[in-house]
Amino acid sequence: MKTDGVELGTGKSYAPVDGVNRGVSILDFILRIVAVLGTLGSAIAMGTTNETLPFVTQFIRFRAEYKDLPMFTFFVIANSIVCAYLVLSLPLSIFHILRSSAQRSRILLIFLDTAMLALLTAGASAAASIVYLAHKGNAKANWFAICQQFNSFCERASGSLIGSFGGVIMFILIILLSAVALSRR
């Protein structure tokens, strides 16, 4: 597994560069880019969707956008934060490709990745529960489905969840890869 024995290690033990570790770091980099695209797409899709119905009454403007529902706002914010974090983490990911045996920066990344995973999951799940309510409503609580009226708004909001949940899966894989990279040095 050892490539050429060049000592590039940081930290206490100057272990040789590990080819498998470099492959893991490259995969980590690719997964991060996929997650960037997923979360960015989700944030934009949810953030730009709005629908105005073609009729108006005296009291109600029939217009729906993401700001009407706090959970959708949270979804957009969570996805934006996670997307920005992922972009900022890319240089560190490149650093890991170059220096496969770096340890402390990997631990830092695992910790931040885990926190961001929790944030992204919370945003995606909160939005998903509202999307579910919007589609199905809830008879017991007297909450009616609003998707009959705001059909395209609902479809767009539902679709924007995909990128976010894809990002969650990417994060789980990224954390797994980091753990594998940490275990071999």
Add this chain to the structure above:
Amino acid sequence: MKTDGVELGTGKSYAPVDGVNRGVSILDFILRIVAVLGTLGSAIAMGTTNETLPFVTQFIRFRAEYKDLPMFTFFVIANSIVCAYLVLSLPLSIFHILRSSAQRSRILLIFLDTAMLALLTAGASAAASIVYLAHKGNAKANWFAICQQFNSFCERASGSLIGSFGGVIMFILIILLSAVALSRR
């Protein structure tokens, strides 16, 4: 940091037992027990709450329980699964206290912990968004707050979120500890 040099390591490298690693594993065990209590408490608190209002009409039974809202059902199921997983992971955690240099089982645990973190966060967040709606309602979607009527149900549901979010924080710390333990062997 090395205690007495007794070789108890599993896997490829038979490294000496690491005192810090043992401490990390003990802390991991304690955090898991705290998370078990948190998720168990949340599942029971949400699962047993119900409120019947002291009046009835011909058409509506004014009774609220967690099964009325799919997100609360998901919350109970997610907390139960995570709690069961945590109990099952305790023997492995004890194994890590005894054999501080185990690697593969730690990677397996990090992966499963991360997946369970995502499940628990999703459940907690979905329930939290419904609790928010129940408290505040949403004027734009014509969803009315139901907490004026079902006051004790709402309070209990809100309170049951605490254990779940506490469990999320425990999981983040557990994953961080596992990463630290993986990096030193």
